Amino acid sequence: MPTAPRICPLCEATCGLVLTLDGSRVTGARGDRDDVFSRGFVCPKGAAFPQIDGDPDRLRTPLVRENGRLREANWDEAFDTIAARLRPLIEGYGPDALGIVLGNPNVHTMAGALYPPLLLRATGTSRLFTASTLDQMPKHVAVGLLFGDPFAIPVPDLDRTDHLLVIGANPLDSNGSLCTAPDFPGRLAALRRRGGTLTVVDPRRTRTARLADRHLAPRPGTDALLLAALVHTLFAEDLADPGPLADRTEGVDQVRDAVREFTPEAVAPACELDPGAIRAVARELAAAPTAAVYGRMGSSTVAHGTLANWLVDVLNVLTGNLDRPGGVLFPRSATAPAPRPAGPGRGFLLGRRHSRVSGHPEVKGEFPLAALAEEIDTPGTDAPGEGRVRALITIAANPVLSAPDGRRLDAALDTLDLMVCVDPYLNETTRHADVLLPPPPPSQSAHFDFALNGFAVRDQARYTPAAVPLEPGRMDECEIHARLVLAASGMHGAPPSAVDDLAIDAALAKAVTQPHSPAYGADPKEFAAGLTGESGAERRLDLMLRLGPYRLTLDELKARPHGIDLGPLKPRLDEVLKTPSGRIELLPAPLAADLPRLRAALTAVPEPGALQLVGRRHLRSNNSWLHNTPALNGGSNRCTLQVHPDDAARLRLADGAPARVRGAGGELTADVEVTDAVRAGVVSLPHGWGHDRPGTRLTVAAARPGVNVNQLLDGSLLDPLSGTAVLNGFPVEVAPLD
């Protein structure tokens, strides 16, 4: 049987797979032992690649709404419809009448990296909503303020660290996030084998927590308090020692003052932790030869998410672990622009605009996804430029399930003048589309990890071309995006390569003027003529590689189908810092201004018996869209409400019996699973379920729909600095169904 390599697009680990092919059908998938990064690792999702790829419910042709119903259409009809209906809306009501929603899989496709920025520029809209405000936006804000660049996210040096402190992440089930590491479980086992220490902070005893030397289970939403107490302890016990970072850091003394009252004793009642255990963690962290503090979803999608993410890196700085091997380091991606010389930058600004309805500040050019519904359904003046979202483009997003209050959003989507979706499925969100543009399955798409290489625990570059040719009638997702840019920008009918040519010209026009660029002083036309690649996307990849820090080329990558290893992470803080001071700004003003809210949390202890809900991920899931794969959605019901035995007894909840869960945004019914894997006072329900709406084409998922946990939220609970929805630790009431 012929085989072809394909990087797995199903999670952030980016494992190399070897696909077995029968003609143009994928019949098998195994880990690629020769992959320079993943070395043969594969998980159940990667192994299910053939079923995911060959799902008969994947759409094959565009769908266009006619007289209220979606019908199959050809590509020209689909783009003609978009061009004819979108331009008048933008011209009549202004660019902000168009909203754009980008979902998670955009970090797993080449198209998602290359074209959405062009779509935003070409349409001129400022109404961007992405999954980041359901996820890692607090991290972007924290590092943006600390280091001057919201993408300067340091990652734990997993393979060399002596001590890993994991706060609100469960990489044994998620396979890691903002820390791209194929075989995360194996890497944690290796840490233990070499005598290292693993500490996990999580209100659930997760599979990751079970591996740990020490597991702290705080009350949800209190990580910022715990972290502040760890920082306090470092100062109080004279353990703070930034080492060589000292003269590159501003504000150390100010941080000492800022955390003065957050003693272990002061935070203990709110965190429901033993002050002695907090001190022990601080001491161990300081004593470890090298250590890395790593926080993710559980410490981000909470009311103090930005403060928690800030404090994570404050700890890394104060223990001297930032930018050193074994600590946390900044990956050097092969397609990031070659670094400019060290020196001050412009820094990171927040709140340059505010949202129309609730006045949420813009963050990284985005508004909170939790506020999308109100931006559509709250009436405006109808005057040009008023900014009400009337048309929406969603790309790889399912906010009806992934964002708070799907019911309101569901209704709001129905009122749009135009909705265009780029998505392989007719699902809870895309069923509202007027035009639905389906990308081909991953086997028919080339792959390069533009985004995730920037968070990888080892520098490397891998490119896999499409494993099988495009089926007749299919369109490559890059071409779909390019045509969408043309249709949305008044250039409908121009060849899609024009979009790539414009992007290449713009990038080169800038690069040739920059002394640190490999293209400095070159003739842009000549440089462009030297690019190789069979498509616009390939030529753009070639350009980015050539302008990158390793000066690679596409041909070099194509010649090495299992990838090019570029070595372990290296210290490079000077290349990264872009703050106005040119130094690490350890106590940025917007964070200092948020501290009174954290102080108030010291005494905001919930009533006895109050319950808080947290999420959980399962190894065989990926947010909302893998429940249609039989191999990943079999066996017992996974969409259960986990309840601690004490709470179950108190509330008379029986294992396996249905319970009613009520939150600010609504209520739902879920089967109870009594387990001491959650701490008392905490219940857990996974997200991405609730596949019971009519008008979808998800045969397997609809047969086992589960419930949508996000219906418990009304969209009003946010981390104010980042606009990120509180998805973990929000209050709920639970009662037996009868």
Ligand SMILES: Nc1nc2c(c(=O)[nH]1)N[C@H]1C(S)=C(S)[C@@H](COP(=O)(O)OP(=O)(O)OC[C@H]3O[C@@H](n4cnc5c(=O)[nH]c(N)nc54)[C@H](O)[C@@H]3O)O[C@H]1N2
């Ligand atoms: N309560 C709660 N809610 C959460 C979370 C939580 O932990 N708890 N997690 C949050 C997080 S971290 C995230 S990232 C968001 C995710 O939120 P979303 O990004 O909205 O959700 P996904 O389920 O990842 O949906 C992705 C969509 O992409 C489509 N898709 C799949 N492959 C492709 C492709 O190759 N091309 C295109 N164009 N489309 C594709 C799928 O069909 C699906 O419609 O959910 C968030 N919501």
Ligand SMILES: Nc1nc2c(c(=O)[nH]1)N[C@H]1C(S)=C(S)[C@@H](COP(=O)(O)OP(=O)(O)OC[C@H]3O[C@@H](n4cnc5c(=O)[nH]c(N)nc54)[C@H](O)[C@@H]3O)O[C@H]1N2
């Ligand atoms: N199998 C699988 N893998 C995935 C995904 C998936 O849906 N399924 N989604 C992908 C995506 S989009 C992302 S962003 C990543 C996320 O990757 P992770 O962040 O590793 O994933 P989670 O499982 O959400 O882990 C969050 C943990 O935080 C805990 N937690 C909840 N509240 C709190 C709190 O207040 N404090 C602390 N300390 N912990 C808390 C939860 O119990 C949970 O164990 O996973 C990715 N990988």
Ligand code: SF4
């Ligand atoms: S760990 Fe992630 S990238 Fe690796 S095989 Fe599994 S789903 Fe794919």
Ligand SMILES: [Mo]
């Ligand atoms: Mo995510």
